[in-house]
Amino acid sequence: MSLYTDWMEKLEQNDFTVGILGLGYVGLPLAVTFALKNVKVLGFEKSTGKVRDINAGKNYIADVADDDLKKVVSNKHLSATDDFSRLSECDAVLICVPTPLDRFKKPDMSYIESACRSIGNSMRRGMFIALESTTYPTTTENFMLPILEEVSGMKCCEDFFLAYSPERVDPGNKSYKTDNTPKVVGSIGEDAREIALKLYGKAIKQLYPVSSPKAAEMVKILENTYRLVNISLINELALLSGKMGINIWEVIDAAKTKPYGFQAFYPGPGIGGHCIPLDPFYLEYIAKNFNFDLSMIHTAGQINTLMPHRMMNKIMFALNRMGKSVNGSKILFLGIAYKPDIGDSRESPALMVMDEIQRKRGIVLFHDPYIKEAESESGNRYTGKDLSDELVQEVDCVVFSTNHSVFDVNHIVEKASLVVDLRNAVKNVNIENEKVFKL
Amino acid sequence: MSLYTDWMEKLEQNDFTVGILGLGYVGLPLAVTFALKNVKVLGFEKSTGKVRDINAGKNYIADVADDDLKKVVSNKHLSATDDFSRLSECDAVLICVPTPLDRFKKPDMSYIESACRSIGNSMRRGMFIALESTTYPTTTENFMLPILEEVSGMKCCEDFFLAYSPERVDPGNKSYKTDNTPKVVGSIGEDAREIALKLYGKAIKQLYPVSSPKAAEMVKILENTYRLVNISLINELALLSGKMGINIWEVIDAAKTKPYGFQAFYPGPGIGGHCIPLDPFYLEYIAKNFNFDLSMIHTAGQINTLMPHRMMNKIMFALNRMGKSVNGSKILFLGIAYKPDIGDSRESPALMVMDEIQRKRGIVLFHDPYIKEAESESGNRYTGKDLSDELVQEVDCVVFSTNHSVFDVNHIVEKASLVVDLRNAVKNVNIENEKVFKL
Numbered sequence: 001m002s003l004y005t006d007w008m009e010k011l012e013q014n015d016f017t018v019g020i021l022g023l024g025y026v027g028l029p030l031a032v033t034f035a036l037k038n039v040k041v042l043g044f045e046k047s048t049g050k051v052r053d054i055n056a057g058k059n060y061i062a063d064v065a066d067d068d069l070k071k072v073v074s075n076k077h078l079s080a081t082d083d084f085s086r087l088s089e090c091d092a093v094l095i096c097v098p099t100p101l102d103r104f105k106k107p108d109m110s111y112i113e114s115a116c117r118s119i120g121n122s123m124r125r126g127m128f129i130a131l132e133s134t135t136y137p138t139t140t141e142n143f144m145l146p147i148l149e150e151v152s153g154m155k156c157c158e159d160f161f162l163a164y165s166p167e168r169v170d171p172g173n174k175s176y177k178t179d180n181t182p183k184v185v186g187s188i189g190e191d192a193r194e195i196a197l198k199l200y201g202k203a204i205k206q207l208y209p210v211s212s213p214k215a216a217e218m219v220k221i222l223e224n225t226y227r228l229v230n231i232s233l234i235n236e237l238a239l240l241s242g243k244m245g246i247n248i249w250e251v252i253d254a255a256k257t258k259p260y261g262f263q264a265f266y267p268g269p270g271i272g273g274h275c276i277p278l279d280p281f282y283l284e285y286i287a288k289n290f291n292f293d294l295s296m297i298h299t300a301g302q303i304n305t306l307m308p309h310r311m312m313n314k315i316m317f318a319l320n321r322m323g324k325s326v327n328g329s330k331i332l333f334l335g336i337a338y339k340p341d342i343g344d345s346r347e348s349p350a351l352m353v354m355d356e357i358q359r360k361r362g363i364v365l366f367h368d369p370y371i372k373e374a375e376s377e378s379g380n381r382y383t384g385k386d387l388s389d390e391l392v393q394e395v396d397c398v399v400f401s402t403n404h405s406v407f408d409v410n411h412i413v414e415k416a417s418l419v420v421d422l423r424n425a426v427k428n429v430n431i432e433n434e435k436v437f438k439l
Numbered sequence: 440m441s442l443y444t445d446w447m448e449k450l451e452q453n454d455f456t457v458g459i460l461g462l463g464y465v466g467l468p469l470a471v472t473f474a475l476k477n478v479k480v481l482g483f484e485k486s487t488g489k490v491r492d493i494n495a496g497k498n499y500i501a502d503v504a505d506d507d508l509k510k511v512v513s514n515k516h517l518s519a520t521d522d523f524s525r526l527s528e529c530d531a532v533l534i535c536v537p538t539p540l541d542r543f544k545k546p547d548m549s550y551i552e553s554a555c556r557s558i559g560n561s562m563r564r565g566m567f568i569a570l571e572s573t574t575y576p577t578t579t580e581n582f583m584l585p586i587l588e589e590v591s592g593m594k595c596c597e598d599f600f601l602a603y604s605p606e607r608v609d610p611g612n613k614s615y616k617t618d619n620t621p622k623v624v625g626s627i628g629e630d631a632r633e634i635a636l637k638l639y640g641k642a643i644k645q646l647y648p649v650s651s652p653k654a655a656e657m658v659k660i661l662e663n664t665y666r667l668v669n670i671s672l673i674n675e676l677a678l679l680s681g682k683m684g685i686n687i688w689e690v691i692d693a694a695k696t697k698p699y700g701f702q703a704f705y706p707g708p709g710i711g712g713h714c715i716p717l718d719p720f721y722l723e724y725i726a727k728n729f730n731f732d733l734s735m736i737h738t739a740g741q742i743n744t745l746m747p748h749r750m751m752n753k754i755m756f757a758l759n760r761m762g763k764s765v766n767g768s769k770i771l772f773l774g775i776a777y778k779p780d781i782g783d784s785r786e787s788p789a790l791m792v793m794d795e796i797q798r799k800r801g802i803v804l805f806h807d808p809y810i811k812e813a814e815s816e817s818g819n820r821y822t823g824k825d826l827s828d829e830l831v832q833e834v835d836c837v838v839f840s841t842n843h844s845v846f847d848v849n850h851i852v853e854k855a856s857l858v859v860d861l862r863n864a865v866k867n868v869n870i871e872n873e874k875v876f877k878l
Binding site: 137138168170173175176181182184206208210211212214215216218219222223225226227229230232233236237239240241243244245246247248250251252254255257258259260261262263283286287290291292294295296298299300302303430 | 576577607609612614615620621623645647649650651653654655657658661662664665666668669671672675676678679680682683684685686687689690691693694696697698699700701702722725726729730731733734735737738739741742869
C-alpha cells in the first residue's frame, strides 16, 4: 500500500493523530477546532505552564471557548505535552510557532528551524507536515525541506509530505473563527495537496489550494502588507489633516459611503499586534535576496516607526498649551492593548508612546481593563491603575490610546483637565477644543 | 424674503435652473440625471461641437444612455450653450471642469479659475455654486471664494452660497451611476448646506454632508489616493513575484478568499484614467504648503512612473529569448484603453509603453475594438489596425495591454509566435511558458 493510499484510508476512517506544534493564539484554536471534529490531537508546547493548563482544561486564549477546551480535554480528543519525542506518534504535524523579527528587524527563523529539527528527529514515514506561521516566500521549500530531509534522512514526496497553509487568525473577531475562515494551502506535489485538503477539510469549512507553497506564503504576506501600507497611508494623511484643520475620522466615514473601490482604515499611534508590524519585513528580507527593493513597505515602515514619536509630540503640544512640560507631568494612558476589547499588549504602540514620554521624564500611568501589567520592548515595566474620578482629575493629561468600548468617554472628558485623543474616542469634537486634542 | 427662504421656495416648486459648467464625462451624466428629474438644466461648454451634439440629442459619453439624452433635449429640460454670459440665467452652477496636472506634475487650476471668473461676471444674488472637480483641500475656500467675491463684488454666505461636492463617476460601472452613488457635500455655512442637500437631492438618492468644503475635498483625495497606493503596491509585488517565479494573479485570487480586511487590486503596465494618476499629486502639492512630505504618495508615484519602462523591459526580455531585438521587431498591442471595455485612452499606460518601444526603434502596431486612433502624451500618433490572424502571425510579439472581454485570447495565443501578457489575459499559464510571458 502506498503512503498516499494509506493516508486516504486513515482519513476515511478518521484514524490518525494530528500534532500541533506551538499552542499559542494560532495553535490552540486550531487544536480545539480539530478536536471538536473528533480528530485526535496532540499538542506540543515548550511552556510547561501551558501544557499543565491545557491538560487541566484551563483555557488561556480569548478566542477559544472555555467549554470547548474542557470538552475536548475531558473526552481525550486533545492533550498537550512538552515531550517533543512524542511527535513520532503523529501522522500529521501542523507548525504554529512564532516568526518574530530580531532586534535588527531581520526574520528570526529559529523557532521554525527548531520545529523542523524536532520533527526530523521523530519523523515517521508518511508524515504530513504543514507550516502555518507567516514567513517569507520560499521558506517551506528552501528552508524547511532541506532541514527535514537532512535530520530525518527521508525524502520529501517519497517518505513525507510537506505543505504551507497560513493561519488567518484575527484575535477578537466574532464572526470569523478558525473553522469558518477560508484557508489557503500550497503543497509540494499532488499527493500532499490531496492529503492537505482532506486533512484540513476535517476541521475547516473552505479550503483554497494554490499551486505551490511559495504562492501560499505570498498570499499571507500580501494580506498583511496590504494592511500595513493602508494603515501607514491613513496615519500619514491623519498627520497632514491635523495640520490642515481637517478631521480625518470624518473624512474616512464620508469616504466609506463610496459603494465600491474603497476600504476604510483608521489612524492610530502606530501599528500593533503580531502580524502587521512584522510580516511585511519578512518579504523585504527575501526581496533583497532577489536584488529587489520594496519601496512601498520601506516607506510604510518609516511612517510607523515615527508614529510613537509624533504622538509624544502631540502630547507635548497639548501640555505646552497649558504652559506645562512633559517633564514632571502626570500622563494617564487609557488602554494599552494593540486593539480594542482585547487583552494583548504585544507590539502595542501605546507602550512605545509611554516609553517616549518616560524618556522625556513624564510620569507615566496607565489603566487598561484587560491588562494589569506590561513590559515594553525596551524593557520598561508598567503597572496598571484602577480608574477613578480622582485619578482622572489628578493627572495633567489623559490619553485615549486604545478605544476599549467600556470606557465612559464623556465622563472621563468631563473630569479631565486635558485630553489627547489618539483614537477618535471623543466623537463630538471636530479637531480640537480648549481641552481635547485629536490625532 | 431672505435668499435662503427664496431658495427653499424655488426648490419646493421645482422652479429653478441648474447650470452645469463643463459637459464631459462628469458634467453630462450629471446634467442628464437632473434633467430626467424634471429640473431645468443649462449646460455650458466651450467646445462648440459638443454644444451642437447635445442640442441635436446626439450623445458622446458612454455612461449616458442615448435615449435619455434624446428625451431630455426634446422635452427641453436640457439645452447646451457656449455663451457663458447665460450663467446669469442660472440659480445654481455646478462646476465640472478638468483639473489636470501640468507638465511638471503641478495642479493646473486654470479651468477652475476661468469657471469662477465666468460665474463671477454673471453672478446673480442668491446663486448656489458647487465645485465637483477633484482638487486639493482648501481650494473652495481659499482659491475659489476670493475670485468669486472679487469678480462679482458679492459676499459669500450673504449674497451667494458655495459648496464642494466631489464627483464619484466610475466610467463603465454598470451598477453605480450618478443618481445612485452616494454624494458627499461640504458647504460654507448652514444655509448653503441645506440648499446643497435639497438641490442635489432632486437628482441623487443619497447625500452625505460633512462639516466643511475642505473635509469633502479630502474625502475625494483619500478615495483616489487609496487606489493609487494599492495599485502601486500590487505592481511592486507583481514585479518581485515575477522574479521569484510566483504568479501574482493566483496570489491575489487566493488572498481574496479572506472574508475581511482585504480588497483586491490588480497589477498592470501602470495607472490610467483621469483620476488615480493625478489626484494624489494635488494633495502632495498642498501638503508642501504645510511643510509636510507625503512619502506614501511619493513612493507610489515613483513605482508608477517606472512601470511603462519595466513593461518595455519585459517585452525586450521576451524578444531576447527569441534572439530578437526590439529594434526592428513588430510589436502588436492589443487594447490601449486605460481599463477594459471602455473606449478611453487618456493617461493610458499602454500608450506609454508604446512610446518606450518606439523610442527603442520597435515597430509599434495596435488594435483596440473601441479606439481607432490615439495620441500619446509625448505627441506620438498611433492608428489602429484591424485584428486578423494574418496580423497576429506577422508580428514578432503580441502584447495584451488592456483586457477587453471581446478578445479571443486562446485563439490569439495559438496564432502568435510570442505573447507578453500584462493583464492575466492568458489564464492557463502560470508564470511563463515557451511563448507566453506574464507580468
